[in-house]
Amino acid sequence: xxxxxxxxxxxxxxxxxxxxxxxxxxxxxxxxxxxxxxxxxxxxxxxxxxxxxxxxxxxxxxxxxxxxxxxxxxxxxxxxxxxxxxxxxxxxxxxxxxxxxxxxxxxxxxxxxxxxxxxxxxxxxxxxxxxxxxxxxxxxxxxxxxxxxxxxxxxxxxxxxxxxxxxxxxxxxxxxxxxxxxxxxxxxxxxxxxxxxxxxxxxxxxxxxxxxxxxxxxxxxxxxxxxxxxxxxxxxxxxxxxxxxxxxxxxxxxxxxxxxxxxxxxxxxxxxxxxx
Amino acid sequence: xxxxxxxxxxxxxxxxxxxxxxxxxxxxxxxxxxxxxxxxxxxxxxxxxxxxxxxxxxxxxxxxxxxxxxxxxxxxxxxxxxxxxxxxxxxxxxxxxxxxxxxxxxxxxxxxxxxxxxxxxxxxxxxxxxxxxxxxxxxxxxxxxxxxxxxxxxxxxxxxxxxxxxxxxxxxxxxxxxxxxxxxxxxxxxxxxxxxxxxxxxxxxxxxxxxxxxxxxxxxxxxxxxxxxxxxxxxxxxxxxxxxxxxxxxxxxxxxxxxxxxxxxxxxxxxxxxxxxxxxxxxxxxxxxxxxxxxxxxxxxxxxxxxxxxxxxxxxxxxxxxxxxxxxxxxxxxxxxxxxxxxxxxxxxxxxxxxxxxxxxxxxxxxxxxxxxx
Numbered sequence: 001x002x003x004x005x006x007x008x009x010x011x012x013x014x015x016x017x018x019x020x021x022x023x024x025x026x027x028x029x030x031x032x033x034x035x036x037x038x039x040x041x042x043x044x045x046x047x048x049x050x051x052x053x054x055x056x057x058x059x060x061x062x063x064x065x066x067x068x069x070x071x072x073x074x075x076x077x078x079x080x081x082x083x084x085x086x087x088x089x090x091x092x093x094x095x096x097x098x099x100x101x102x103x104x105x106x107x108x109x110x111x112x113x114x115x116x117x118x119x120x121x122x123x124x125x126x127x128x129x130x131x132x133x134x135x136x137x138x139x140x141x142x143x144x145x146x147x148x149x150x151x152x153x154x155x156x157x158x159x160x161x162x163x164x165x166x167x168x169x170x171x172x173x174x175x176x177x178x179x180x181x182x183x184x185x186x187x188x189x190x191x192x193x194x195x196x197x198x199x200x201x202x203x204x205x206x207x208x209x210x211x212x213x214x215x216x217x218x219x220x221x222x223x224x225x226x227x228x229x230x231x232x233x234x235x236x237x238x239x240x241x242x243x244x245x246x247x248x249x250x251x252x253x254x255x256x257x258x259x260x261x262x263x264x265x266x267x268x269x270x271x272x273x274x275x276x
Numbered sequence: 277x278x279x280x281x282x283x284x285x286x287x288x289x290x291x292x293x294x295x296x297x298x299x300x301x302x303x304x305x306x307x308x309x310x311x312x313x314x315x316x317x318x319x320x321x322x323x324x325x326x327x328x329x330x331x332x333x334x335x336x337x338x339x340x341x342x343x344x345x346x347x348x349x350x351x352x353x354x355x356x357x358x359x360x361x362x363x364x365x366x367x368x369x370x371x372x373x374x375x376x377x378x379x380x381x382x383x384x385x386x387x388x389x390x391x392x393x394x395x396x397x398x399x400x401x402x403x404x405x406x407x408x409x410x411x412x413x414x415x416x417x418x419x420x421x422x423x424x425x426x427x428x429x430x431x432x433x434x435x436x437x438x439x440x441x442x443x444x445x446x447x448x449x450x451x452x453x454x455x456x457x458x459x460x461x462x463x464x465x466x467x468x469x470x471x472x473x474x475x476x477x478x479x480x481x482x483x484x485x486x487x488x489x490x491x492x493x494x495x496x497x498x499x500x501x502x503x504x505x506x507x508x509x510x511x512x513x514x515x516x517x518x519x520x521x522x523x524x525x526x527x528x529x530x531x532x533x534x535x536x537x538x539x540x541x542x543x544x545x546x547x548x549x550x551x552x553x554x555x556x557x558x559x560x561x562x563x564x565x566x567x568x569x570x571x572x573x574x575x576x577x578x579x580x581x582x583x584x585x586x587x588x589x590x591x592x593x594x595x596x597x598x599x600x601x602x603x604x605x606x607x608x609x610x611x612x613x614x615x616x617x618x619x620x621x622x623x624x625x626x627x628x629x630x631x632x633x634x635x636x637x638x639x640x641x642x643x644x645x646x647x648x649x650x
Binding site for chain 1: 340341342361362363364367368369371372373375376377378379388389392393436437440
């Protein structure tokens, strides 16, 4: 009798924990489905055996579009421009943003509050406003629009993202590590390159990846600053009026797979090793 | 292993002359260190002891070069280094957080300082091997800091500093993060290593036990000033100020007026049959008000009045008895002032000398009464 009394409350929470766990797992999968469904559709229609330019109904499985991925010269050219712009953006925004992020995280100087504010203002300001004002700037300066102006614009709006990521890392960096380097005879230059930079490297890398990602699919700012140059997103936008060729899905799939690979590699590498 | 050959043994390794440091905090000037004069000899194990905020860490950071003094001069081995940056000073520091380089392994951490000084590769290997043996880290060379225990990380930090054979090694609460057993073990280790390498150690701590165990001399700091500077025995037995008496160990403080002086013993009277005998020192004379410090382990507690009149005697009522294993601590309420604490070693007493509520006699010989500030 006493056993039954004791057992009753023990069973009840176990059951509710179980149903709670199942609900959480269903909820999680729904979220994942919601996030991934558009991507899966994009990947799937890269394998669609469609005869013409309309790629909206499933006609059967094929790999032929992977063989003809660079068949459309205009699209290939646009992709190359986008990749070049994105790499340059990642490198320059990475370098400049790291400098700003380090300064903001490490020192309090006259105007540091203002710089901080400007960083967040740039990130939160509408791209339309940014694009329009950049266009005005370039036109009034008499700069011809093209790949160069797109790159400058992309670097400009990416710097803040790199700076914010690096700043967050620097804030959690034990200052005495840098003091220890100085104490052991390293000048500020050596201290930065031998000690600080390797430690904040993961943050710099994720800042640069963020800049790359922001640049390669940017449409609004690029549209204002491109002139007659066509980037990958601009070409797709133009093509939607006449129908998207499956090559777009294939390129999108390849870019997506590249991004996932980078994420997987970096998360495996940053996982702490157990024993040597 | 000796440091260098051009040393003048009489010249202090570190000298601070009128050094002070002001901070601006919320628009108010805070004096972290006030006109400090200090001289630390070659090869000495010197401790800066005090509660947090007493200025001990700031003092050390001024020696290392991380803080610039507001005024005064810092000399290292006779050279004025007040405005010299840390990377150009011949002292090394062991940080409280160890501050190991997380992306380098133990060996690379230790070799970092020698590499900066462009020491020959083979020489670096030899000296790193030697120092890692001294701190018992042989075989750990390839370990990353995060793969090591707290004690091992502590040794890497120590080796990383010592391998450069600095003029002085500065240690900022280096054992603070270790557990008690390891801390006691490292205290002995540190002292052994210091003897072995013969380098001046400046040790910052708030742990009086640590300072008493390891130091040749201790400077007790409070509110940016040195209250007392002396050997561990001097500081413990003859505290110069009320602060030192209270901070180092447990101390009983008694206020009284000198009633008479017989030979070299001054007598302070309290109630009927009560007296405190103090050795005469300085300009002590009848009528002086004194503050007397008595250590709890020097006092005898008994339910019988002591024989003769050669000892101090106070009477009181036991209010608390706490058994501590090696000793039993009694708190006794007396008429002489605050409650007195008495430690009784359990070596001879099989049971408690008295229980709460018992009337007891407290006695101790004159040399254990120490007048403060005379």
